[in-house]
Structure formats: C-alpha cells, structure tokens
Amino acid sequence: MRITKAIKEEMLSILEEHYRGTSTALEYSSPFELLIAVVLSAQCTDKRVNIITARLFQEYNTPDKIWSMGQEKLEEYIRDCGLFHSKARNIMATCEILCRDYDGQVPETFDQLITLPGVGRKTANVVISQLFNIPAIAVDTHVFRVSNRLKLATGETPLAVEEKLMKAIPKSKWSDAHHWLIWHGRNVCKARKPLCHTCPLSQLCPSKEM
Template structure:
C-alpha cells in the first residue's frame, strides 16, 4: 500500500533536519567546468572526477582550450573516469557546439542543455539547479534507489521517479532534496547493504519494515 503524503512530508522534514543545505561534491570554478565534471561523473565517483579535473581544469577550462586537446589528448586526461572514449567524444562535440552557437558559454535552459552531446536529463537538471537556481530534481542511481525504497516516489524509470518526486516535494525544496537523496544513498541507504539500523527514517520506511517482517 502506498504511503500517504503526510508520511512523505515527515520524511522530507527529517531530511531537512538531518542534512540541511548540502553543497555539490564536484569541484568547479565556472559553469563550463561543472558541466564537464557532471558528464565525467557518469558511472564514476565524484572523488575520482575531482582528481581528474584537478589535473585538467587549470589549463583546459574553456571549450576552446578543451578542443585543443583533440580526441586522443582528452582521452588520456580522463582515462581513469570510465567510459572515457564515449565521454571524450561527447565532450569535444559539446565544446564545438558551445563555441559555434553559444560564444563558449553554457546555455541556461533545460531544453537547450539536453540537446548538447553527453547531456541527458540528469545532467541538465543538475546544471539548471546549481548554476541558474531553477528548481529541478536530477535522478541518478542513488536518487532512484532511495526514492523507490522509501516510496517517496516509485517508478521503473528515472523519468517516472523524477515526476513522482516533483509531486511529492514542494518545488522550493526540489534542488536541496536531490542532494539529500544522493547523500542518504551514499552514506546510509546503500545499494547492497542498507544501514537500516542507523537510518533516521527507519520507522517510516516501507522497505525497512518489510525486511524486519521477513
């Protein structure tokens, strides 16, 4: 049976009390750097991305400079991020479009962002939320898992979960809730062995209660 909105509201209040405002874990000094970092973070830890970008951004921190690396040069820079070949190809195609169409600047709307190579819904939502203060919820693997386990928003696809979260969460909390769910998924509600005994939502969580009954 689905949980009530009252229970969801209590979950959100506890998230607020526990985590408050969480800053992005990725390191960046410009919209372009954040966009590249988020693209690199796909199937890669933020810690690894920060190591890679620390060695790349000081010199290659604009679309023009990134293009100067060429495909092989960029692949070498990001090799340890995983999926580096496809990421390098998308990043260079992205940089070319930024130079040709946007004067080297990152576009500010979701619809423009998702048309860029390597930028899907998740990345676009992250960018408009952090850079341009547009309410948005980016659904990565952590957000997807935690939302379904809590029944805060259930769905078989990230888009279904995104729409469910938009209904369950007040719009002014969308961006901060995205970070709450990621943080909670990394620290407590882990994929293989969730730490239910240490979870401040255990008494409200249907998944935790089901596990106790088994």
C-alpha cells in the first residue's frame, strides 16, 4: 500500500479529531519539575514517574535543593525508576550546571538544553515545546512505533523519524501532533497487541491486523 501525501494528511486529520487538546501526562508545576520528569521518563512509564516526582518534589523541587541532597539520597527517591543510578548522576550534574550557569532556571533553547547531562533530543524537544511554545516533535517509543506502522514517517532511528515527521506535518502542528501520536500509541496502537479493530485509522493503515 503506497502512502501518498493525501493519505498522510487524512491520517493527521483523523488523529487531530480524536486527540485534539491532549498534552503531556507528566505532572509538574514548574519548568524545572518538567525537565526532571522527562529525564526520569526514559524507559519508565509516565504513571510511575508521577508517583516518583510526587514524593520527590514535595521537598526537593529546585536545582539547589536536589544538588544539596546528594546523589545517594536522590537514588533512594527514584529507585523504582529504570536506570536510576545513571539518571541520578545526570540529574545531579544538571542541577549543578543550572545553579552555576543559569541562575537555577531552565534554559529556553534546544542547543542549551542538549548540553545538560541526560538531556537528549527527545527531552529537549519536549521542554521547548511544552514550556516555551517552540514547534518541535519529540520522538519517544510511541511516536516511533506509530509513525513507522502508519508509514507516516519511516526510519530506523528516532532522528530519522523526527526529520520525516517534520516534513509530513505542518510546522504549526508539530507540537500538537507529537501528543496525538503518543496518545494513539498508548491507547490503540500498542506495542504488543495493537487494537486494530477499534482504530480510527484502520482503513488507511498499511500495518493493520499485524
């Protein structure tokens, strides 16, 4: 099945109709809290991250507070999060940089964000999009899977998929479409057992009934 530009536009229209107004499932009350939550979300569900940050941010919700607690204590707080050793190390290093170079504030540009330990393209794109209204597409596991299954944007790496999505989707809708794809991946186009029989895109999808 050849996926034409017209079919891609129809797919996006259907996704927008079903997921319009969706946003991140991560809970936060400041730019710094979102940054830390996204770092923690790597190989961890948003539901689990919200449990972890609810207890962490009660007392430690700024770069200086987390930096002062020390890595060992931070690890105790985030132990039930995947890769907690490396995440704690990166968070501590990031907090030190934020305190030293940014007066405790989260930088507002992609290039500045990706210099922070533990902050890659996905995290930086989430932050600039969610906090600073800069058009961006963050490719997480859901976006990667759904984009490839629909052939909306195919690629073997998140970067390849991101670049193709940027061509397939109008720039004004990059940030919104990122959420449409995430929620579709969570609710319908699941990794192991996609719900093709209830999918609003089933008539257009080249991978239905996998």
